[in-house]
Amino acid sequence: MLCEKENNELFVRKISSDSDYNKRLKIQAKKQVEYSNPNIRVPKVLNSGINEDGLFFFDMEYIQGITMSEYIKTIEIGKVRSICKNIVTNIVSIDSNETEVTECVFKNKIKSLKRKLQSKNNPVIDEAIGLLNKHSWKRFNKTQCHGDLTLENIIIKDNQLYLIDFLDSFYDSWIMDISTIMQDVQTMWSYRHEKEIDINTKLRLLVFRDILMDTVRSVSPKDYIEVYYALLLKLIRIFPYTKDEETYEFLNTKTKSVIEIIKEIEICEH
């Protein structure tokens, strides 16, 4: 909700939709307060509490800008590189300490997905689960992570990026954040309901995807493929929630293409 203070200053109030969601919205506010980055900002959290209906709310600075999902539709192609560079260089955290603990979290997640999806009898899902199962997730170190870094949750104002709508996720890693952007620019997930994506938007999304991944490759070459594995896991996690045929088919096609990309990268690497 866009609200106004007595001094006419605007602020945004986010209220939990029901009391069961209070805990998650509280985590969201906490993540936003604690987020620290030298070049990427978050709206300042001004106040929080429980309202008269027992719902958690928090107030934050109103950023009068434009979401990246809107901005990308008309962005000058020349500006894409600096935005991608800004995002990647500021969220990538290179840490060579590979951990076994991480491996375990991912293996358990994949195991439970396999159980949930067995009844679908879908060879694409089976192949994806097979790939995810034999992948080593050791490079996924715990780092600061937004949790739902879609283009809608990035606001740009005067060339400054702001992140909103943080989310708790099963695992916090910058690789997961980049893969969420990829879900928008590679699979064009947010545009799945549109009959035809405007050709200019499509072109810009593809340029964004290529430059984003080129930047990942130049900053941390070993993590290039990891982003695609994270994306594959992300897509597979949506399957249990799909209710209509159209979304299922869309997801299936996109999953297939990510599997092909992973195979291609692996062939090139060996």
Ligand SMILES: Nc1ncnc2c1ncn2[C@@H]1O[C@H](COP(=O)(O)OP(=O)(O)OP(=O)(O)O)[C@@H](O)[C@H]1O
């Ligand atoms: N602090 C803010 N300043 C300016 N605009 C904002 C701000 N917070 C949210 N918005 C606008 O409102 C939209 C929805 O906000 P937000 O992403 O937090 O909620 P949501 O996507 O509905 O939440 P959820 O995914 O948690 O249900 C944003 O895409 C953005 O356009």
Ligand SMILES: [Mg+2]
């Ligand atoms: Mg949002």
